[in-house]
Amino acid sequence: MLSHITLIDFALADHLELEIHQGFNVLTGETGAGKSLLLDALSACLGERSDATQVRYGKEKAEVIATFGYQANSPEQAWLKEHELEEDESNEIVIRRVIFSTGRSKAWINGRPTSLTELKTLGRLLVLLYSQHSQQQLLDPPYPKRWLDRYSGLQAQATQVKSAYHAWQKAAKQYQSALDAQHTRATQIAQLEQQLEDVEPLLEINYQVIEQEYDRLSHHETMMQDCASIMYALDESEQNLLQELGNVLRRAEAQQSRSPQLEQVYNSIVNAQSELEDASATLRQFVDRQSFDPERMETLNQQLEQFHRLARKYRIQPDELIAQQAIWQAELEQLNFLDNPEKLAEHVAELEQSFLNDAEQLNDARLAVADDVAQKLSEQVKPLALPEALFKFDFQPFDTPNAEGLSAIQLLFTANKGIPPQPLARVASGGELSRIALVMQVMNASKADAEVLVFDEIDVGISGGTAEIVGRLLANLADHVQILCITHQAQVAAQSDQHLLVKKQQTDPASSTIVALGEPERIHELARMSGGVEINKTTLQHAKQLRELKFSS
Structure with missing residues (x-):
């Protein structure tokens, strides 16, 4: 379930933090107050498309942080384990999305950077969204x-049926293509066999490895001269780097206890000394193992020439030859398969019957x-x-x-x-389509794996007793999952466990905030929703009756 969400400079929100309860949560507010603010932020946090317009006017970036809880052995936990993102035993998922005014964005899951593709995949396990246009x-x-x-x-x-159908159709197309090419089959086989024969001597050779080795032997003399110069400067000259660094380190060590910054400087110099010592040892080992082998260089030269000759012949890059060999081999096997057309036809028939x-x-x-x-x-x-x-x-x-x-x-x-x-x-x-769509969504939601269901004004077009029944449907569903619902219907809002009110504030620039209502404020908001601008004793009494229906049902 969604337990907490924070919005910083997101759209009309300046800095907004909300605790979201389990059960049935509704968002209400006057037209234009920004009721979609929370849902837009949640969508962005779950990998949906974002843009610069979601960054508050005059700010460089917007930020949304959402915290979800999950159950043991749930699909979410399996996904986290697969991606090595599970956090100890907290059973929490913390998702952070930052959107920049340039239009770029970044995302993190449990503190680790993630792609939007991964974020969307996880998002589908956490939240399902139903909109007012679902009918x-x-x-x-x-x-x-x-x-x-x-x-x-x-x-x-x-x-499975779709997969079986596509496998059958693919095999049928391959069979037809092979039949169409039957008259050129012998020529194609001969050509492919020649190409495979050309490349066969190179199959056990790694082009990148021999190219690098050849480059090293070609520049052996200058390479060894430079290595000698480096070793001399590091630890062989009278005033070598390691010796000078040792002197600096002793002075830094004497002063490190007098300031955190000096301690940091000392630690950095220690690390630098260690890195240079490792570099010196590695370089010495490298130099000791080097020798110039003219015969090996000639062998490498011949191999490289062979790679380049065949690359020119077949008009590909030298390092692509081995991969191309696998493609040619597959094409040859397919053509040889046609040597027994009855067998290929049987394969197609088997796939058709399986489908x-x-x-x-x-x-x-x-x-x-x-x-x-x-x-x-x-x-x-x-x-x-x-x-x-x-x-x-x-x-x-x-x-x-x-x-x-x-x-x-x-x-x-x-x-x-x-x-x-x-x-x-x-x-x-x-109107009938709207009600039917609503019921179908609620029925499907009861079967969903996601523990958070979001309904965006799906009760549009209903009122009165019908709206009351819709509220009860959602309240009953909330016994099993967490629900967030934007609504204009007082009868629906009255059935909620938590009532969130969206209010616009005429600051400069304008801003919106969301507050959780206590029971008195909730009655007042229900009266506004059902009675309009003027709130009187009658509308307040009606609002109280709506709330009483929740506890009596």
């Missing part, structure tokens, strides 16, 4: 199938759970002013099986008793 996903044809797979735990099977088996198993699994899931969805939607809601998953076989499986899956819906379900996009109104 548009319902109109995307693949969405019902993907939602069904996720809710029913069939994602791994679906991924069809996986796809059939997935289709059967989807059919087995579809009716039960549709019934659960219907029951969850009915309390949201849709008492006759009925859903059904419709399976229509593809003309040709593909990576998605054997069947197209539509979500059918009716809000009226006695009327058969029709495709959702055709019959559902905007």
Whole structure:
């Protein structure tokens, strides 16, 4: 769960620190107050795109620090162990993101620099975000199938079907390409065999190693002269560096106890002396082992000439020859494989059958759970002013099986008793889509691995008793996960465990802050949300009643 977040010069925030509670947390505030401030900061901290506009006006950088707790044996812990980022036994993840006014950014996980790719991967394990525009996903044809797979735990099977399909298609294309090239096969084989024969004498030779050795032998005389000069200066001359450094070190040692800075100077000189002594010893060993071998130099010269000749012949760099040999070998094996076209065709057929088996198993699994899931969805939607809601998953076989499986899956819906379900996009109104999307998100969230769920104004388009039921749905879900929710609905906010208020302050420049409300302040904010600008006894009484509903439900 998210336990703490700090914003420094981020957007409208000057310096903001928040403790986030377990359970159901809501953020409210007047229009324009900056309710998205916390979610934008959290998104940036989890690797999403950032830009210079997120840096507070007049500042050089913005900073976000978020602390998450995690359970033992969780996916987050496994990820941390894999990347050697686990911190002792604290069971905490501290993520820091710094965004500069130039547009650049840096990130750290538990104090170690990390890439945004790694940050995004970890972020998906920690937090799931649902936005107010999620109902548009319902109109995307693949969405019902993907939602069904996720809710029913069939994602791994679906991924396996896609992999099997792509393996089959790749092999089929290779087979067709090989057949198309059959008439040139003999010529290609001869050419590849010649190329492999050319490179074979070089397979056990490392080009970079012999090139460096040849360079060393070519400059043997000047190299040894310079090495001798270095050794003379280090410890052989009457006033050599090590001797002079020893004199300096004795003086620094005598004064080190009189100041922390002098102690630091002394330690630096000790380190320098150690480094120079090591350098002198290493250099002496190197010089003792050197000898000029004309025959070895001639051998190296011949090998390098061979590398360069073949590199010119095949128009590649000399150090790429060995890697190219592996490519030629693979191409030759593929052409030789065509020598038995029946075997290649059998391979394609085997992959096709493997795909069809996986796809059939997935289709059967989807059919087995579809009716039960549709019934659960219907029951969850009915309390949201849709008492006759009925859903059904419709399976229509593809003309040709593909990576998605054997069947197209539509979500059918009716809000009226006695009327058969029709495709959702055709019959559902905007308000109905909003409520259906909300329920589907809550149902999926209950199956999520992430322990933090963020809902960004997903209750848009609902009010009254429907909003109260949505609040209860989220409150019940918060028994299992931590929820952050931006809302305009007092009925939803009243069900929360922690109420955070976003306020804009007309400082210069303007700033926003977020404060956790106590019970009296919470009643006042609920009255503002439900009653508008004027807050009176009636709106306050209504706000108290909304809070009482939470504790009585």
